[in-house]
Amino acid sequence: MTDPSPGAGYTASELLAVMSGRLLEDGQIVFAGVGIPLLAATLAQRLHAPGLTILFEGGTIGPFIVPGELPPSTNEQRCTRRANMLLTITDTLLLLQRGYVDVGFMGGAQIDIHGNLNSSFIGDPQRPTTRLPGSGGGNDIASLTRMIVAMKHEKRRFVDKVDFITSPGFLAGGESRSASGLIAGGMYRVVTDLAILGFDEASRRMRIDSLHPGVTLQQVQDNTGFELLRAPTIGATEPPSARELAVLREFDPDRLYTA
Amino acid sequence: MTDPSPGAGYTASELLAVMSGRLLEDGQIVFAGVGIPLLAATLAQRLHAPGLTILFEGGTIGPFIVPGELPPSTNEQRCTRRANMLLTITDTLLLLQRGYVDVGFMGGAQIDIHGNLNSSFIGDPQRPTTRLPGSGGGNDIASLTRMIVAMKHEKRRFVDKVDFITSPGFLAGGESRSASGLIAGGMYRVVTDLAILGFDEASRRMRIDSLHPGVTLQQVQDNTGFELLRAPTIGATEPPSARELAVLREFDPDRLYTA
């Protein structure tokens, strides 16, 4: 991945964290994965969304992450600092099913034209080139709530059809998701280091919604393995502010997730 | 009800508690209702079965009841004294379904030839003479484990067919219980102030197994609203010992359940 604006004073990961954090709204309940999602949600909580509630898959409701003590996954005690409640993993995931979660927020390894995510196999699943770690909560989160995905924008990651649907987006597009039994939720936004992408209401194909500072439509298309639709009006995102970057760096001083 | 041996020095309820307590074995897990079952299980625990574990529907595993502080139901804090664990009602009842309980132990208001219990309606359920309190855990206990029922032996309580099957015994007898989907458990013993009754293996009809001191077969039959089978050998139970009665009275000094 290339930093879209070298000399901008922030890394691509920091850009991702800032841009996706801005999509979260005050008062929402957000089911956040470790890494960029956790950082972005914490950033939002400290800046524009103090009433944001973070849920971690490991069983934590409403924690406050301590700067400099980021957890290695969502399942360690660092995730529980000053939480409102701890509960079992199964009951935490059931909060998604019950409908209590506004936004599921994850990273992605590979995504396709309909927002399906793959974190299981690269290549033929029967004889994979690479066995990836798998679903974790991804399948459940993507099946049961509105999703924001934060990932780096590379051609090999944005493919026409994923090798394996680990976490369902709109499956084959159109009405195929709800026909499969997934009648709630769905892919909402994909945030990359180049742009913010949404999905066309009818075809459920990926669409460019807005561009990050200094990025062109062509640049986004060039880094994508399929043809992107374009929103009627393409927005331009504001660059990360000094305040946003300062808070981010306070939380991840060792650049564990934002190198 | 008439005391079968006036001047015996114990009430019919005390006889019931002693006789049914003796059926419990050391090491068993017993799901006990309030009243006689609770007293009988506590008695067994103090005398011949120190390793008996008592479960209460309200969510208590392995308590020790404090003498003189009997709970008004299985759902108050008095049930929890020195318990090993408290859990939700639903999870307690699920222990029955999972197969962890050796014996379910309840009182009964009305029973029939196949051991079905009624605690819901006297008369036509559509226009009942008496609306009784209902199932409580009775239906689940009787459906999911081997049952001991302690009740007073009266003709109006021992009927050919109960007005309403609240807690299933062997339903219509034979294989009808398992055919209905209830493939585990079943009625084991009915303990009364006159006798101990079992069920014929094939017909699943009620059978006299043994008689209490001074009680005749005819007397049992006379107090029963249907024809009782008789075990090949009819046993004779030992009368309550002074020790048994003393412990019982220590636990229920106010004769709350043993008047």
Place this chain on the structure above:
Amino acid sequence: MVESYLDLRGKIASRDRSLREKVMSLEEACKLVRDGDHVALGGCTLSRTPMAMIWALIRAGRKNLTVSRSIVSTEGDLLFASGAGARIVTSWFSQGIVWGVSKVMRQYTETGRAKFEEWSHMAMGLRYRAGAMGVPFMPMRSMMGSDVAGQLDSWREMTCPFTGEKLMLVPALNPDVALVHVQRCDPYGNAQIDGLQFMDIDIPMAATRVILTTERIVSNDQIRRAPDQTKIPFFTVDAVVEVPFGSAPHECYGLYEPYFGHLDSYAEATKRDPEAGVKQYLDRHYHGPKNWAEYLGLLGIENMLDASRRGRSIHDD
């Protein structure tokens, strides 16, 4: 009988689930309950009954409620007799085994003026649990073959596609409102419950709106010091009402046992003429007092001290 998944989700999506204060009075909380609602009650028999909230609803003249609970005691009598409750869905309904069969329950059900809908105890629990989990039913292995099932029509049997066994499917229960009384919670509704939990973890999760009454309100800081003790999460809660002795004359684990003398006299008063007896009781204890403290005064300070002494003895071990 079971709501569609999208309807259930829609109801939750429209609620304000942010971390916000929601402390109010009993009277204000009443506004969250509408005539005809399905109201689920926490606690069981004489334990942690949300008595203060029931008291307030009866005073506010709510009508035609369907009320469900694991096991129903005197509060069921009062709901029937006041006209607030038209139907009670439960596994067992009477004052308590030591007082015999409730004459008030009998009076109202035998004359058909009110309905007592009976399920097995586990069925009640699994219906709330299915509701809490966001699925339309739970499979179980009891209630089959019995007349308890026979008199109901809102269950299904199925043959298990894995084992070929017969299973009972009980429908999810998603109450309109849940009333739960707890020992303590914070102003946001994070509740910690000591002792017996009954069905009070599933019920608020299954309900569309939740009213908590609490013996005391503690700070959110205190909750956050022991988050593994929180049993009900704030975002399920719509109202928090601080009501000391909010279950009296029933018990609240670790704080007070039942007021046995009062319950004996209630049983006595409703024995001969159940209808007149319960009406007098309602007039005196429900409609008479100007507030909850005055109600507690009628129950008597000495009785309060006695119930508290017995209640706190649980901590002697």
Place this chain on the structure above:
Amino acid sequence: MVESYLDLRGKIASRDRSLREKVMSLEEACKLVRDGDHVALGGCTLSRTPMAMIWALIRAGRKNLTVSRSIVSTEGDLLFASGAGARIVTSWFSQGIVWGVSKVMRQYTETGRAKFEEWSHMAMGLRYRAGAMGVPFMPMRSMMGSDVAGQLDSWREMTCPFTGEKLMLVPALNPDVALVHVQRCDPYGNAQIDGLQFMDIDIPMAATRVILTTERIVSNDQIRRAPDQTKIPFFTVDAVVEVPFGSAPHECYGLYEPYFGHLDSYAEATKRDPEAGVKQYLDRHYHGPKNWAEYLGLLGIENMLDASRRGRSIHDD
């Protein structure tokens, strides 16, 4: 794929479920695990991993186990490489996101020498829960439509008889043995778990045999003083083994955090030549030490103190 109800009940009926002492050594507890068993592990990722028991099973030469867990970390590498584990059933398997994809997991699965069977995380949880409840399946609303479901054949879809909605039915999982590490339990196996519970309430209830390792054994009296803190009841438990730092180098809530330096060096050692690296690790840390204390010595006293200091900081609030 799902055992019949009568078989499951028969297995429980034949166990000694009385209140009895069951304290033993790691080596004795190993005898409760047979080659080819399905072994479920408590904890999640780096938390409360029953590492000491896994260590003992590998040392005892157990073979061909199917191992299931909510999320699998380094213990999965070691089970594969030692030959103890032939199949791992889980939702996620890698050392941890900060160390990248496990090279050992890749080596064994990509060459087909061991199997990694993937389910959604909630499916894992509901499979254990169905097993714990004594029903053959749980209905749920995820995994449908995805290739996660597509590559498995032991689930069923159904049309809900109440709502007409499509539902996924996941099969009950009743492991032969459960290994769970806890902060404290009594000699009978009544266990209290602080902090995150993961799937460790359902797993012992679902299993046929349960081995608890515990940071310390407390008296039954102490358990009975706070029975509402007990999370696993004694009658599900077959062995209690006291093993301080029994999750090291993973964490145990409130006592020690992960040994991060050790985990970094493990990742480094298995990076270039995963197979040789993990074998060396097993030789040195698993087969080398004469007992658990010597294993802890290899991890280093300073690292132990550091992990403990960080672990106990959770109580600073």
